[in-house]
Amino acid sequence: MRSITILSIGVLFVFYQFFTGNSSVADEWSLEEQTLKYEWGLEKQTQKNEWGLEEQITKHDKSDSIILHYDGKTWGCIYNGYSVWLNNIYGFSDNDIFAVGEHGVILHFDGKSWIKQESQVTSRLNKIWGSSHNNIYISGDYGTIIHYNGKEWKRYKMRTSNWFSNIWGFDEKYIFIVGALGEILHYDGKTWKEQNSGTINWLYGIGGNSKNNIYAVGDYGTILHYDGREWKISALNTNKRLTSVCVTDSNNVFVAGADGLILHYDGINWIRQRSGTNNWLRRIWGINNNTIFAVGDHGTILHYDGTKWNKQKSSTNYLLLGIWGNKKDNVYVVGIKSDSYYDHLLDVSSRKSGN
Structure with a gap:
């Protein structure tokens, strides 16, 4: 499996060198006008593939993916996916939630059932964000960016x-x-343009609370800050991979990463917080300074109440990769069985974390 992981890095690097060799033609992109052929190998969307909550099973140790829900007291499994590997989740209300993953899979929850949508791509989808139901973006492998206008998905x-x-x-x-x-x-609403990050380290997380207060994090303790004009590197005393960032305000920035690492920025200094775990943390997300969650390996779910981090019982050992919610008692998490399909590419350099 290690060799497969290394091979994946090599393939991605070769593609990068090939497609970005001439930087003068790689600074702008636009949306494709043509309709792409639907190539995902499962049933067609016309069959309205539905996974109703009434069909879910209680035990999920054999499913490839799960979706957990938190009601403010306990976490429970509400979806089990077979031959479906989910990486991320995002929504707008209790009856408007999207989950994305491997092979271009997109699931939409309407309050009753998870319904597969036609994504127009077969590559893995890593992260989803939107300003409304009619304006959603997904990023993925091999330069994949797709957009949803409320009716259909189109690829850039x-x-x-x-x-x-x-x-x-x-x-x-x-x-x-x-x-x-x-x-x-x-x-900017019209075109995608490449910005100078000042680093060649891989970046895994980005978030902010305004147009001039945005953070990006990545390998070897990389933290970048954007002030609306340029990206600047913050110096940290760590070499670990940083996977995710949550910005609640300018004086409260939380970063999660390898080996249970959680960092907090108070507007002046970065301080390491006690997480209580050595498991890798894959995503950190919050509503406010007193309601923040971090999820990761071996079913790890942590909650921050404004004072300290506490472990929560997830009742699973799955690799938890994505989290979203619209209030403190309505939170969703997606995860995959770590040995169900492949060594997840998000772990491409898991074994090279440092101090």
Whole structure:
């Protein structure tokens, strides 16, 4: 499996070199007009594939993916996916939630059932963000960016085959994507343009609370800050991979990463917080300074109450990769069985974490 992981890195790097060799033609991209052929190998959307909550099983140790729900007291499994590997989840209300993953899979929850949508792509989808139900973006492998207008998904025609790990936006005309080798793209409502990140380290997380207070994090303790004009690197005393960032305000920035690492920025200093776990943390998300969650390996779910981090019982050992909620007692998490399919590419350098 290690060799497969290394091979994956090599393939991505070759594609990157091939498609970005001429930087003068790789700074703008636009939306494809043509309709792409639907190539996902499962049933067609016309069959209205539905997974109703009434059909879910209680035990999920044999399913490839799960979706957990938190009601403010306990976590429970509400979906089991077979031959479906989910990486991320995002929504707008209790009856309007999207989950994305491997082979271009997109599931939509309407309050009753999870329904598969036609994504127009077969590559893995890593992260989803939207300003409304009619304006949603997904980033993925091999330069994949797709957009949803409330009716259908369309793919942007990109001049890069780079790996896009994460996407975040302030509004529909201010969106960022980060990925392999320090790549950062910015969308102004018309075109995607490449920005100078100042690093070649892989970036895995991005988030902010305004147009001039945005953070991106990645390999070897990389933290970048965007002030609305340029990206600057913050110096940290760590070499660990940083996977995710949550910005509640300018004086409260939380970063999660390898080996249970959680960092907090108070507007002046970065301070390591006690997480109580050595498990890798894959995503950190919050509503306010007193309601923040971090999820990761071996079913790890942590909750921050404004004072300290506490472990919560997930009743699973799955690799938890994505989290979203609209209030403190309505939170969703997606995860995959770590040995169900492959060594997840998000772990491409899991074994090279440092101090």
